[in-house]
Amino acid sequence: MTAAPFVVLEDVAKRWNGQLGVENIRLEIEEGSFVALLGPSGCGKSTTLRLLAGLEAADEGRILIDGRDVTAAPASERNLSMVFQSYALFPHLNVAENVVFGLKVRRVPRAEREEKLARALAITGLQGYEARKPGELSGGQRQRVALARAIVAGKRLCLMDEPLSNLDAKLRNSVRKDIKRLQRNLGITVVYVTHDQTEAMSMADKVVLMRDGHIQQVGTPEELYNRPRNTFVAEFVGAPPMALIRSSALGGFAPGQMLGIRAEKVRIAPAGQGRLACTVSESEFLGAETLVGLDHPEATGLSVVRPGLALMPPGEEVSITFDDRDLHVFDADGRRLEAR
Amino acid sequence: MARSIDIDRRRKAVYGWLLLLPAGVLLSLFAFYPTVATFWSSLFSRGTRRRPSEFVGAENYAALFNDPTFWTVVQNNLLYTAVTIPLSIVIALVMALWANSRIPARSFVRTAYFTPTVLPMIAAANLWLFFYTPGLGVLDQIGRVFGFAPVNWLGQPDTALWAIIIVTVWKEAGFFMIFYLAALQTIPEDLREAADIEGASRWTYTRRIVLPLLMPTTLFVMVNAMINSVKLIDHLFILTKGGPSDASKLILYYIWEMAFAFFDAPRAAAMTMLVLLVLCVVAAIQFFLIDRRTHYQ
Numbered sequence: 001m002t003a004a005p006f007v008v009l010e011d012v013a014k015r016w017n018g019q020l021g022v023e024n025i026r027l028e029i030e031e032g033s034f035v036a037l038l039g040p041s042g043c044g045k046s047t048t049l050r051l052l053a054g055l056e057a058a059d060e061g062r063i064l065i066d067g068r069d070v071t072a073a074p075a076s077e078r079n080l081s082m083v084f085q086s087y088a089l090f091p092h093l094n095v096a097e098n099v100v101f102g103l104k105v106r107r108v109p110r111a112e113r114e115e116k117l118a119r120a121l122a123i124t125g126l127q128g129y130e131a132r133k134p135g136e137l138s139g140g141q142r143q144r145v146a147l148a149r150a151i152v153a154g155k156r157l158c159l160m161d162e163p164l165s166n167l168d169a170k171l172r173n174s175v176r177k178d179i180k181r182l183q184r185n186l187g188i189t190v191v192y193v194t195h196d197q198t199e200a201m202s203m204a205d206k207v208v209l210m211r212d213g214h215i216q217q218v219g220t221p222e223e224l225y226n227r228p229r230n231t232f233v234a235e236f237v238g239a240p241p242m243a244l245i246r247s248s249a250l251g252g253f254a255p256g257q258m259l260g261i262r263a264e265k266v267r268i269a270p271a272g273q274g275r276l277a278c279t280v281s282e283s284e285f286l287g288a289e290t291l292v293g294l295d296h297p298e299a300t301g302l303s304v305v306r307p308g309l310a311l312m313p314p315g316e317e318v319s320i321t322f323d324d325r326d327l328h329v330f331d332a333d334g335r336r337l338e339a340r
Numbered sequence: 341m342a343r344s345i346d347i348d349r350r351r352k353a354v355y356g357w358l359l360l361l362p363a364g365v366l367l368s369l370f371a372f373y374p375t376v377a378t379f380w381s382s383l384f385s386r387g388t389r390r391r392p393s394e395f396v397g398a399e400n401y402a403a404l405f406n407d408p409t410f411w412t413v414v415q416n417n418l419l420y421t422a423v424t425i426p427l428s429i430v431i432a433l434v435m436a437l438w439a440n441s442r443i444p445a446r447s448f449v450r451t452a453y454f455t456p457t458v459l460p461m462i463a464a465a466n467l468w469l470f471f472y473t474p475g476l477g478v479l480d481q482i483g484r485v486f487g488f489a490p491v492n493w494l495g496q497p498d499t500a501l502w503a504i505i506i507v508t509v510w511k512e513a514g515f516f517m518i519f520y521l522a523a524l525q526t527i528p529e530d531l532r533e534a535a536d537i538e539g540a541s542r543w544t545y546t547r548r549i550v551l552p553l554l555m556p557t558t559l560f561v562m563v564n565a566m567i568n569s570v571k572l573i574d575h576l577f578i579l580t581k582g583g584p585s586d587a588s589k590l591i592l593y594y595i596w597e598m599a600f601a602f603f604d605a606p607r608a609a610a611m612t613m614l615v616l617l618v619l620c621v622v623a624a625i626q627f628f629l630i631d632r633r634t635h636y637q
Binding site for chain 2: 054082149
């Protein structure tokens with residue numbers, strides 16, 4: 001892309017009474033993309049979103065939306081919409097009133113309001129619920145009202161703060177697809193906060209993985225999975241996460257290095273002929289395959305995937321092997337080394 | 341089979357009645373019976389040593405309607421109610437909104453506002469007596485600085501009732517503020533954030549979101565304020581005793597006077613019945629009309 005990015009965060013920092021919120025947040029978001037802010041709780045992903053929304057003021061750095069510096073602009077002037085984790089629906093207003101609240105506040109003429117309302121309700125499948133109060137809706141319906149409110153004004157940037165975390169697992173899957181389809185059809189830019197890596201990996205064009213107020217890696221889901229920049233990313237992304245082996249356990253690597261390997265790249269070797277001798281710690285039958293957890297004194301998170309139902313009794317000795325080209329090499333500080 | 345169901349149902353009915361019994365007994369003893377007894381005694385004439393009391397029907401009521409003092413008192417009370425309720429509610433709401441926002445020394449502000457409520461009405465009235473005293477009182481001392489002549493706030497018919505009204509509002513606003521504060525704290529912060537993002541100003545947010553969500557509290561406060569406007573008369577005893585020339589006399593004070601100063605218990609009973617009747621009607625209106633338009637969470 002040659003055009004300037006739609007949203008830019010330049011070295012943004014936020015602290016509370018000297019305590020770190022986020023720091024050195026440097027991020028560029030292209031128009032029409034779906035960006036997920038991912039990380040464990042307390043990593044600063046929600047803070048980043050709130051800084052972008054204008055609900056918090058940045059202590060350092062600049063925020064640009066659509067080429068305009070909005071660092072000091074209030075939330076209402078940033079021309080964006082937001083879906084809250086709690087949905088933040090107005091409990092005394094019915095669905096229609098909730099959805100058009102912003103349009104009314106901004107004095108959009110009635111005819112236009114009605115038209116946009118009808119369209120937003122059609123997109124979110126809420127026709128017939130106009131007169132219901134939020135208290136009379138199910139969790140999934142409330143979530144759709146929040147979505148309808150976010151898209152009704154046709155804002156090009158939409159922020160979502162863990163919008164699925166209050167839904168049950170089954171609903172979460174279908175709403176996930178709905179949100180993704182919505183984003184693609186409307187061509188809007190979505191910044192989406194989540195702690196669930198499946199959500200981030202399945203929906204986002206670009207994932208921003210954060211930890212302790214710092215960005216760890218920015219990239220496509222595929223990049224994060226296949227080329228983790230450090231051991232934190234390696235151990236956070238993927239189910240099961242990447243196993244890490246100390247280089248002392250394998251020959252041919254510099255001391256102090258860490259070697260990462262994905263479970264699907266690990267093979268079981270005939271007894272005594274593998275590169276590592278491990279003990280089975282547990283087996284998990286997942287349907288199409290069985291995930292066997294392994295223990296080794298020099299490694300963490302080792303496991304092997306076996307097709308079909310192939311449980312192994314805990315305590316059994318197993319010899320495993322893998323190819324050098326499937327290994328990810330990290331230095332003593334956990335940073336990825338590109339040269340193999 | 342049918343018999344066991346029958347017994348079961350009867351047992352449940354007995355259980356229900358037993359649960360109702362304590363409240364029923366207390367209410368009958370202290371509310372229903374006194375009401376009926378009051379009504380009954382309002383139908384008799386005042387007994388003297390020479391003429392024992394006899395049944396006179398509605399005569400006590402007729403006498404009341406012909407009593408100019410009664411109408412003055414009714415007028416006073418209507419004005420008193422019409423001013424104290426809205427004024428104390430509005431002040432309570434403004435104080436609560438302010439004390440709920442991020443201000444320095446927030447808990448001090450809250451405590452300061454609440455202090456008048458903790459003070460007994462008699463003590464509060466004595467305090468205000470000190471404010472109002474002509475010449476020596478705080479109000480006149482401040483007035484003197486600006487060159488105003490001393491005013492006998494409590495001693496002249498034009499200002500006496502208003503002076504009483506101010507004391508009541510001062511006393512009640514802090515109390516109602518506590519209810520509003522509690523209600524404000526149940527409104528989640530992200531509603532404000534959502535409204536912010538939608539472009540709502542602070543005023544729009546307050547008017548369209550906060551005030552409607554406070555409606556149940558407002559209803560509760562209104563009913564309380566109305567009851568208080570009839571029942572709270574302690575300060576009259578200290579400040580004006582209803583004077584001068586009945587200018588600040590409220591209905592309950594008049595009832596008390598009738599019963600214990602003029603010893604006309606039946607007439608006092610008749611007045612009590614009228615007050616009860618009006619209160620019932622107003623409470624019914626409040627609950628049935630406003631309740632329907634109120635959102636409960």
